[in-house]
Amino acid sequence: MRNDEEFQLIENRLSAEARRVGTGLGGCPSASSLAAEFERRARRRRRTQVACCGAALALLLAGLTIALYRPVSPVQELGRNRSEPEPVGTANGGASKPEPTLVAIPVLIASHTEDGQPLVVTGWYIPEQAGIDLLDFPPADFDATGRLYGTEGEATDMGTI
Amino acid sequence: MIALHYPRIRRAALFLSNGNVWDADDLAQETLLQAARGWSRFSGSDRVGSWLYTILLNQHRRRRRSAARFWRRCLGWLAKNPDNSVNDGPDKRMLSEEWRTTLWSAVAELPEPQRQTLVLRFAEELSYEQIAEILGCPIGTVKSRLHHGLAALQKNLANEDVKNAR
Numbered sequence: 011m012r013n014d015e016e017f018q019l020i021e022n023r024l025s026a027e028a029r030r031v032g033t034g035l036g037g038c039p040s041a042s043s044l045a046a047e048f049e050r051r052a053r054r055r056r057r058t059q060v061a062c063c064g065a066a067l068a069l070l071l072a073g074l075t076i077a078l079y080r081p082v083s084p085v086q087e088l089g090r091n092r093s094e095p096e097p098v099g100t101a102n103g104g105a106s107k108p109e110p111t112l113v114a115i116p117v118l119i120a121s122h123t124e125d126g127q128p129l130v131v132t133g134w135y136i137p138e139q140a141g142i143d144l145l146d147f148p149p150a151d152f153d154a155t156g157r158l159y160g161t162e163g164e165a166t167d168m169g170t171i
Numbered sequence: 172m173i174a175l176h177y178p179r180i181r182r183a184a185l186f187l188s189n190g191n192v193w194d195a196d197d198l199a200q201e202t203l204l205q206a207a208r209g210w211s212r213f214s215g216s217d218r219v220g221s222w223l224y225t226i227l228l229n230q231h232r233r234r235r236r237s238a239a240r241f242w243r244r245c246l247g248w249l250a251k252n253p254d255n256s257v258n259d260g261p262d263k264r265m266l267s268e269e270w271r272t273t274l275w276s277a278v279a280e281l282p283e284p285q286r287q288t289l290v291l292r293f294a295e296e297l298s299y300e301q302i303a304e305i306l307g308c309p310i311g312t313v314k315s316r317l318h319h320g321l322a323a324l325q326k327n328l329a330n331e332d333v334k335n336a337r
Binding site: 016017020032047048051 | 190289325328
C-alpha cells in the first residue's frame, strides 16, 4: 500500500474518531453556569495553591531545622552539671579530646612525658562549662603544670581553668 | 460569542489535553478568560475563531511549560476525587474510557507542533491557510508537520500490528 493511501486511512480515522468524541462533549453551557463553574474552579485552585504553599513552607522549615540542629555534645551536657566536672585535655595528648563546639577555645595544657619532662598538649576550653577534676589529675601532671606556671606546690581550689 | 465558539474551543482543548475532560474545561475557560481580557485590543472581528484558537494554543503551551504542571495534575486529580467524579457524570467518564481506544491517544505522544497541527486539521477541520494563520507559520510548514505526524502515527500503528500478531 502506498504511503498516501495509508495516510488517507489514518486521516479518515482521525476525523471520524474526532467527530465521535466531539459529540460526547455536549453543547455549550449557559454563560451564567460557565461563569459559576469558572469561579468554582478558580476558588478550588486558590485553595489548593495555598495548601501546597503551606506544605512547602513547612517542609522548608523542617529541612532548615534538621540542617541547623546540632546535638549537644557530652562535654556540654556534663559541663552543665557543675558537681561532676569533666577533664579538659588529657595527658595522652588528646585521645579523648572533647569535640569542639562553637564556644570552645583551643588551649595549651601542661603535661609531661614518660621520663617526667614537661610537655604541652592541646585541649579545648569551654568557658564556665568544663573544668579539671583535681582528684583525677595525676600528681606528675600537676607538678609539671606548676613548673611551667611557676606555682609549684601551690594547690588551689581551682575547679575550672 | 461564547455560545458560538465555546464548544469548538472546548473540543480542541480536549484533543490537546489528551482526552482529559477536566484539563480541557480548564483550558477552554482560561482561553475565554484571556479572550475577555484582550477583547478591547482585538480588532479583527471577522477572525474571532482563529484568534481564540491562537489563545488556546498559547495557553496550552504555557501550561505545558509551566514548572507547576506536575503539581497541577496532582491537585487536579485530588480535586476531581471523589466529589467531582460524581459531578462529572457518566458521559465524561465514558468519554475518558472511549478516548483510550482512539487513534488520538497516539497523537498525544507526538511532538507538540505536530500534535497541534493534527488537532487543528482533523479535529477542527480547518484549512491549511487557517492553521498557518493560527500557528503563525508558513503553509509549507503546516503540510510538513502534518506529513511527519501522520508518518509517525502510521509507524505506531504498524508497530501495534506487529505486537498484536505475536
